[in-house]
Every structure is written in C-alpha cells, then in structure tokens.
Amino acid sequence: MVLIEKRKKGRWTAEEDKLLMQSIEEEPDSENPNWANIERKFAGKRSTKQIRERWSSHLAPSIEKRQFNEDERKIIDEEFKKNKFKWAKIASKLENATPLMVKNFWNNRLKKRPIIVRHSADSSFVEPSTPVQGFSSGPGLVTLARVASMACSTTSSGANPKKRSKRMSFSFLLNK
DNA sequence: AATGAATTCAACCGCCGCACA
C-alpha cells in the first residue's frame, strides 16, 4: 500500500519539469550542476537522485525522444552482441539516445519476440536470432511475456516475496 | 460504447564503483 502511494506521487508534473529546467539554467555550471542546491528548490518533494534521473533520462537538451530508425536498430543489435545488457554502452553509440530508451526498446521487442521452449532435460529456452513479424502461436512457441507471467505465477508462493519479486527478470531466460 | 488484455515507457529501487575524508 505504501509502495502504491509512493508510485502515485512519482510522476513528474509539468510544473516540476519547469522548475528543474529553470534550476539547471541558474546553475553556474549547467554541465555539472549542484544537485543538492537544486534539491532544496523542490522543498523535500524530490530527492537528488530523482532529480538527476529526471534530467539525465528525459529533460537534458542532448536527448531526442524518437522511435529508433533502421540504422539505429542495426547498431543496437550489433552493440548488443558485444555488450549484452550494457545499455549505457549501447546508447553511447547512438546520437542523442539514453540508456533508458535503448533498454525500453530492447525489452519491448523482446516481449513481442517468440521463443522456442526446448522440452529437454535442462528445460532451457532457445532464443531465435531475429524477431518474427506477424507471429502467431503454435506448438512449442510462446512469447517471452507469457513465459514471464508463467514464471511469476509459479514463483509467487516463495518464502520471501520481497526478494522473489526482485529476482524475476527476462535475463534468466537468456542464460545471463 | 464498454471493457478487458496487451503494450509502452517513466519512475523507482538497490547495487556498485569511485572519490574523499
């Protein structure tokens, strides 16, 4: 319950964004702002961490919110092969992109991507090399989103619910 | 038009590494 209340408060309002942008502008060195100073202007409503994150992931002028084009997708694929889940490294290879954008892009695509469930002794999953357009379900095929929800439901009776929820991820499906 | 399911993506959380006292 407490967590839900916290979440509800979480969304940044236009007023907060405006205050943050103004505060950054007023900083002597806007490249390296004093976050503690800025935090004071939010009167305890936002932590330095929240403020930094909002700025670096959404409001910084170097960020261009957009859909990745074909070239960028290729770069992401190539960099993923080299760097796996190092979103910051991958994002650094793209113009005006953030690790969050890359991470969301990848996770969204992953959720749509069908995987083959190998019915072998180790019960491991096999990831196809490329996403499949217009996928429809069939024998032995299931989307990762479905697998994830199955995994969640099967682990929901664990002894430590707090830890359990933190350990559920897609990465375990990819033998990370 | 209503509503439930699926998807998107912003925000939160905890961990880690580094700098500094």
Place this chain on the structure above:
DNA sequence: CTGTGCGGCGGTTGAATTCAT
C-alpha cells in the same frame, strides 16, 4: 583501512495508453 556520499547503471514495476473483442 574504513566509512560515507554521490553518481551511474541495470532490473523491475505499474500507471497510462493502445488494441482487440
């Protein structure tokens, strides 16, 4: 060496939005 604070990062969550029926 140890403790502390800060910033960066990746994993996860869930509200908001879109889609399907």
